[in-house]
Amino acid sequence: MLVDIQEALLKGKKEEVEKLVDQALSSGLPTARVLNGGLIVGMDRLGVLFKNGEVFIPEVLVAARAMNAGMARLEPLLVKEGIQPRGNVVIGTVRGDLHDIGKNLVAMMLKGAGYRIIDLGIDVSAEKFVAAARESKADVVALSALLTTTMIEMRGIVEALRSNGLKIPVIIGGAPVTRGYADEIKAEGYAPDAASAVEEVGRLLKG
Amino acid sequence: MSCSMTPRELVKRSLELRSPARVPRQLWLLPWAIDHHPSEVAEIQARFPDDIVTSPPFYKEAPRRVGEEYAPGILVDEWGCIFENRQRGIMGEVKEPLVRDWREWEKVRVPRERLSVDVKQVDDFCRTTDRFVLAKTGARPFEQLQFLRKPENLFLDLIDQPAELFRLLERIHSFYLEELNLWAETDVDALVFSDDWGSQRSLLVSPSLWRRMFKPLYQAYIDIGHRHGKYVFMHSDGCIADILPDLVEMGLDALNSQLFCMDIEELGRSYAGKLTFWGEIDRQHLLPFGTPEEIAEAVKKVHDCLYRGGGVIAQCEFGAGAKPENVLAVFEAWEKIFPG
Numbered sequence A: 001m002l003v004d005i006q007e008a009l010l011k012g013k014k015e016e017v018e019k020l021v022d023q024a025l026s027s028g029l030p031t032a033r034v035l036n037g038g039l040i041v042g043m044d045r046l047g048v049l050f051k052n053g054e055v056f057i058p059e060v061l062v063a064a065r066a067m068n069a070g071m072a073r074l075e076p077l078l079v080k081e082g083i084q085p086r087g088n089v090v091i092g093t094v095r096g097d098l099h100d101i102g103k104n105l106v107a108m109m110l111k112g113a114g115y116r117i118i119d120l121g122i123d124v125s126a127e128k129f130v131a132a133a134r135e136s137k138a139d140v141v142a143l144s145a146l147l148t149t150t151m152i153e154m155r156g157i158v159e160a161l162r163s164n165g166l167k168i169p170v171i172i173g174g175a176p177v178t179r180g181y182a183d184e185i186k187a188e189g190y191a192p193d194a195a196s197a198v199e200e201v202g203r204l205l206k207g
Numbered sequence B: 001m002s003c004s005m006t007p008r009e010l011v012k013r014s015l016e017l018r019s020p021a022r023v024p025r026q027l028w029l030l031p032w033a034i035d036h037h038p039s040e041v042a043e044i045q046a047r048f049p050d051d052i053v054t055s056p057p058f059y060k061e062a063p064r065r066v067g068e069e070y071a072p073g074i075l076v077d078e079w080g081c082i083f084e085n086r087q088r089g090i091m092g093e094v095k096e097p098l099v100r101d102w103r104e105w106e107k108v109r110v111p112r113e114r115l116s117v118d119v120k121q122v123d124d125f126c127r128t129t130d131r132f133v134l135a136k137t138g139a140r141p142f143e144q145l146q147f148l149r150k151p152e153n154l155f156l157d158l159i160d161q162p163a164e165l166f167r168l169l170e171r172i173h174s175f176y177l178e179e180l181n182l183w184a185e186t187d188v189d190a191l192v193f194s195d196d197w198g199s200q201r202s203l204l205v206s207p208s209l210w211r212r213m214f215k216p217l218y219q220a221y222i223d224i225g226h227r228h229g230k231y232v233f234m235h236s237d238g239c240i241a242d243i244l245p246d247l248v249e250m251g252l253d254a255l256n257s258q259l260f261c262m263d264i265e266e267l268g269r270s271y272a273g274k275l276t277f278w279g280e281i282d283r284q285h286l287l288p289f290g291t292p293e294e295i296a297e298a299v300k301k302v303h304d305c306l307y308r309g310g311g312v313i314a315q316c317e318f319g320a321g322a323k324p325e326n327v328l329a330v331f332e333a334w335e336k337i338f339p340g
Helices: A002-010 A014-026 A031-051 A057-080 A101-112 A126-135 A153-163 A179-184 A194-206 B007-015 B031-036 B038-047 B102-107 B119-127 B141-149 B151-160 B163-184 B207-213 B215-227 B241-249 B264-271 B292-306 B324-337
Strands: A088-093 A116-119 A140-144 A170-173 B025-029 B052-054 B073-076 B082-085 B093-096 B132-134 B190-194 B231-236 B254-257 B276-278 B312-318
Touching (some): A031 A101, A031 A194, A101 A140, A126 A140, A140 A153, A170 A194, B007 B132, B102 B163, B132 B190, B141 B163, B163 B215, B207 B241, B215 B241
Parallel strands (some): A140 A170, B231 B254
16 A cells, blocks of 8 residues: 555655545554655655656656645644654755745655755745754755855855854755855755755765 | 858858858857946957847837846736846746636737837848847747746646646747747848756656657747748757757757756767757856866867867857856857967
């Protein structure tokens, strides 16, 4: 049944995912098992396919929509049973930049991997990142920028977090961003695509 | 080697691989560059004038627009799409779709004012310039759908495939056919269409979806141009290597793409001499962060990989963040390869 959930998710079949999640729960499978063995594994598989160029953005978005539908069924139970997310990730597009498809894809993939996402949206100042990171007890802060003129904001955000005593790892991404730039501004993580972002966040949390 | 050919002849020879005296040039200038580096822009333009220009549209009836395209604030374009912008000199983003719900699709009005081109004035413009003239055509079906629906909604639509999506696309496409046919009757040298199809590493959608839904539209645009004896140019950003064989097969004459998102050596091996590479030099890393020496190496690489007695246009974009000395270095490097 868990494999069926994964398959339905990969095909983006929202209603089927909802139905299968309900069936799995009714059959007595623990909530955490439905989440980890069904939805999260499904999103993991999607991430691999995306990274390998076997699926593209539309397929990822419909799968994420199906995943969200399944999660909506599980969330009340997860809260009731006190099951914690894998970590809290504050994410946003930096100040001056209104582009958010990449950031949204990363947020969806991370949510699908079991993280709690605090999405600050677009055009987000360093102050807002600091406040949200502190308030949500963030485990990772994720920054996105599409423009060469806005990616320079990332440095200020890393510095603002540090100067406010927040030693939370920062991951950065976006079209002009490179590993070299991440090293230069002392961001601990860098991801060239949404699937890699999930792996990188996992690595940062282990480290 | 002295260059006595006209710019128009240079471009035509390049497109036809007939050993032009030098590589033709074109600088794409975003308002950001003029705002931030006016004197450097003037110097580059004086030393390296464009060989390619776009004809003004000479509309008899101005398309309805509210706001400025490259200014902070809101722009409502001629389709009614609402763009939000926070930075002077660059283009905004659609944040609220015009078509929120597919029941609203019929309210999309094509900007018929764009068909009010004064053909005589365009022809006069073409006659009085010795440069290669591009039509001011605006066909971009995929991006137009994104502007109307907002990108994320559109990506979902492409999988859900509601009937209204196809009706809307047909309406947009029919308008583009009219516009391209109109321009094809003028004396311009080439028609142009565009759509950004790549992300940094791959196509945004699957090649099969692209072939099924969009390739036939572009084929129609190319065919209009060729039926009228025009060249056809396309712009598409991102890594679009997967559709390059299609573009060659379709008979596209020139392609502006982000070469540096792709494997340039491989592009050369597979496609050099089969279509003209209309630029560019990496505007995401090299132009804003590189050195003039690195720019010269990049230009040499483009030349060595892609030039086959033509087949390359020295185009680059002076956009947000680019260093003026690097933009200048692009044209100086080409001049070094083709002195005279």
